[in-house]
Amino acid sequence: ENGMGKMIDFVVPGKEAYIENRSQCAILTAKTTLRERWQEVTEELDRTNVPHIYLLTLDEAVSESVMRTLGRHNVTVILYDSVKKTKLADLNAGGVEEAMQIIAGTARSMGIEVGE
Numbered sequence: 001e002n003g004m005g006k007m008i009d010f011v012v013p014g015k016e017a018y019i020e021n022r023s024q025c026a027i028l029t030a031k032t033t034l035r036e037r038w039q040e041v042t043e044e045l046d047r048t049n050v051p052h053i054y055l056l057t058l059d060e061a062v063s064e065s066v067m068r069t070l071g072r073h074n075v076t077v078i079l080y081d082s083v084k085k086t087k088l089a090d091l092n093a094g095g096v097e098e099a100m101q102i103i104a105g106t107a108r109s110m111g112i113e114v115g116e
Contacts, residue, residue, distance in 0.1 A: 008048065022050050030056040038066055042073040052106065054078055076103055 010028040011018045018025045027050050031037055034057055041055050055070065056078045070077055 008044065008053075022048070025050070026054060027052070028054045028056060031059070032057070033059045034062055034066065038062075038070060038075075041075055042070070045073060045075070052076065054103075076106060078103070 008027055009030050010026075012026040012028070018027075027048070029041055029044065031041075038055070041053055045053055052074045054076050058079075062077065062079070067077060
């Protein structure tokens with residue numbers, strides 16, 4: 001058992017780094033739609049004992065309430081630009097660029113190198 005939960009889709013930089021020091025890894029999960037499945041992602045934080053998860057989704061119907069709840073659980077939602085533009089108020093960012101800077105800052109604080 002490597003401590004990786006069943007809901008983790010991607011680990012950056014990889015499994016070995018996760019085993020050695022999971023707090024220095026970016027953990028990503030992908031869901032086409034969220035519906036009630038976003039709750040599984042918050043539960044995965046508890047199971048894996050990681051500080052943060054990035055949730056990639058195509059779901060255009062993510063409610064403001066769900067976005068706030070995910071944010072409180074250290075889940076960053078990654079959306080297409082077209083969806084982001086309709087959800088900026090939910091992201092607590094002044095624009096797409098500011099939202100990207102917030103995400104990049106979170107990654108840097110985890111020790112992940114972020115390209116410009």
